[in-house]
Amino acid sequence: MGGATMDCTTIDVAAVERKGLSRPGSSKTLPRIAQIKLVSQHPEVYEPCDDSFALVDALLADRANLLLHQPTLCLEIGSGSGYVITSLAIMLGSETPTAHFFATDINPHAVETTRKTLEAHGVHAEIIVSDIASGLQKRLKGMMDVVVVNPPYVPTPEEEVGQEGITASWAGGENGRRVIDRILPIADELLSEKGWLYMVTLTENNPSEICQLMREKGYGSRIIVQRSTEEERLHVIKFWREKGDEGKEGSKFGGSGVGSWLSQLPLLSFLRNNGSSN
C-alpha cells in the first residue's frame, strides 16, 4: 500500500479522474469514476489505496466489455470506503441504465461510509452489513452479472482474520487466502450464467493456483491489470464461465454474433482445455 507505481495499464485516465481534474478538450470523453475528495472517511474503514485504484483501473480498462455485457445486478463484496462500487456505478450508470448495484461489508462503519460516498456522488447501491454475502446468497443465487472484490489479501497470523473494524479489510491469514478461499465458492454461487468476477490478488496469494481452482469450477481467467508498488505486486483477475465465454471474447463476439459463436463452443473449449493442461 502506498509507494511508487511502476507498472500500470490505465493510470493516466484514472489518475486524472481521481483528482477530479479535467484534461483540456477531452473531459467529456473520459469515463467518470469516484473522486477521492468526495470519498467519505472513518478511522475504522480502509481508505482507497493502490489496490482499490488497481481494481477501478481494471474495471475502466474492461469498461467497453462491461457496457456490451449489459449487467442487471452487480455486487461488490467488501465495499469499504465505497470508492470502487461508486466508481462502477458511475462508469456504467449512464450507458447501462438497467444496471443495479449491491454492496456488502462485514464492518458496519464501512457500510455507513459506503453510503456516504455513494450519496456524495449521487449514485445508489443497496447496502448490507454482511459476512461476504450472508443473507443475500440464497435469493441472489445465479443472478449476479458482475461481482467485484478487493479481498483482505495480506498474509497475517490466523487469529487476525475476521476481527472487528479495519483489520477485517486486510487480514488474510495464511498466504492471505483465508477469506479469498471462502469468497470463491460464494462468488461462483452468486454469478449468473454470463456472470463475471473481478478480484484483486497479491503474488503471495498464489494467483495461478486461484485461477486453477476456478478453472475446476469451469471458469476462464485473465489478468486485467498488473501493478507493482514498493511493497506489493497486485493482479486484478477477471473470471468468467467458460460455457458462455463472453468474458474473454465479449468485445469480438458480443451482440448479434453470439448465436454462431455458441455453436462453435464444444470445439473451442476442447482446444482450450487441451492447451491449458500443459
Add this chain to the structure above:
Amino acid sequence: MRLLTHNMLASNIKGVTSGYPLRIEAHQSAAKEADFNADFLRNVFPKIDWPALVSAAKTLGYGDLPEEAEPSMLESDEFLRRFHHALLEVHVEEGALVCPETGRRFPVNKGIPNMLLHEDEV
C-alpha cells in the same frame, strides 16, 4: 433500505430451511423519490418474489400492488409506476427484519440491514 433489498434477503441461520421472506418490523419508514426506469423494472421483474414484495409493501402501508403479477402487466404504465414505488421508493429506516422460522431479529439502522450472524448461528 428499499424493498428491493428486503426482497433479496433471507435468514441464513444454521438449521433454518427457507428463512424467507423476512417479516418487517418498521419503527420508522420513509418514501424517497427515485428515478423511474421502465427498462430496469422489466429486467428485474423476473428476479422479484412477488408475494414477498406485496406483503412487505402492505406492512409499510402501501396496498396498491396487485396480489398476483405476470409479465404481460409490464406493458401497463400504471402497473410499472406502482411496482416502481413499492420496489424503490418505500424505505425502512429503523426497525428489524425477523426470521420467519426462528424469530431472530436482524436490525435495520439508518436504513442499513445487518445480516451478520452470531458465532453459534453459523
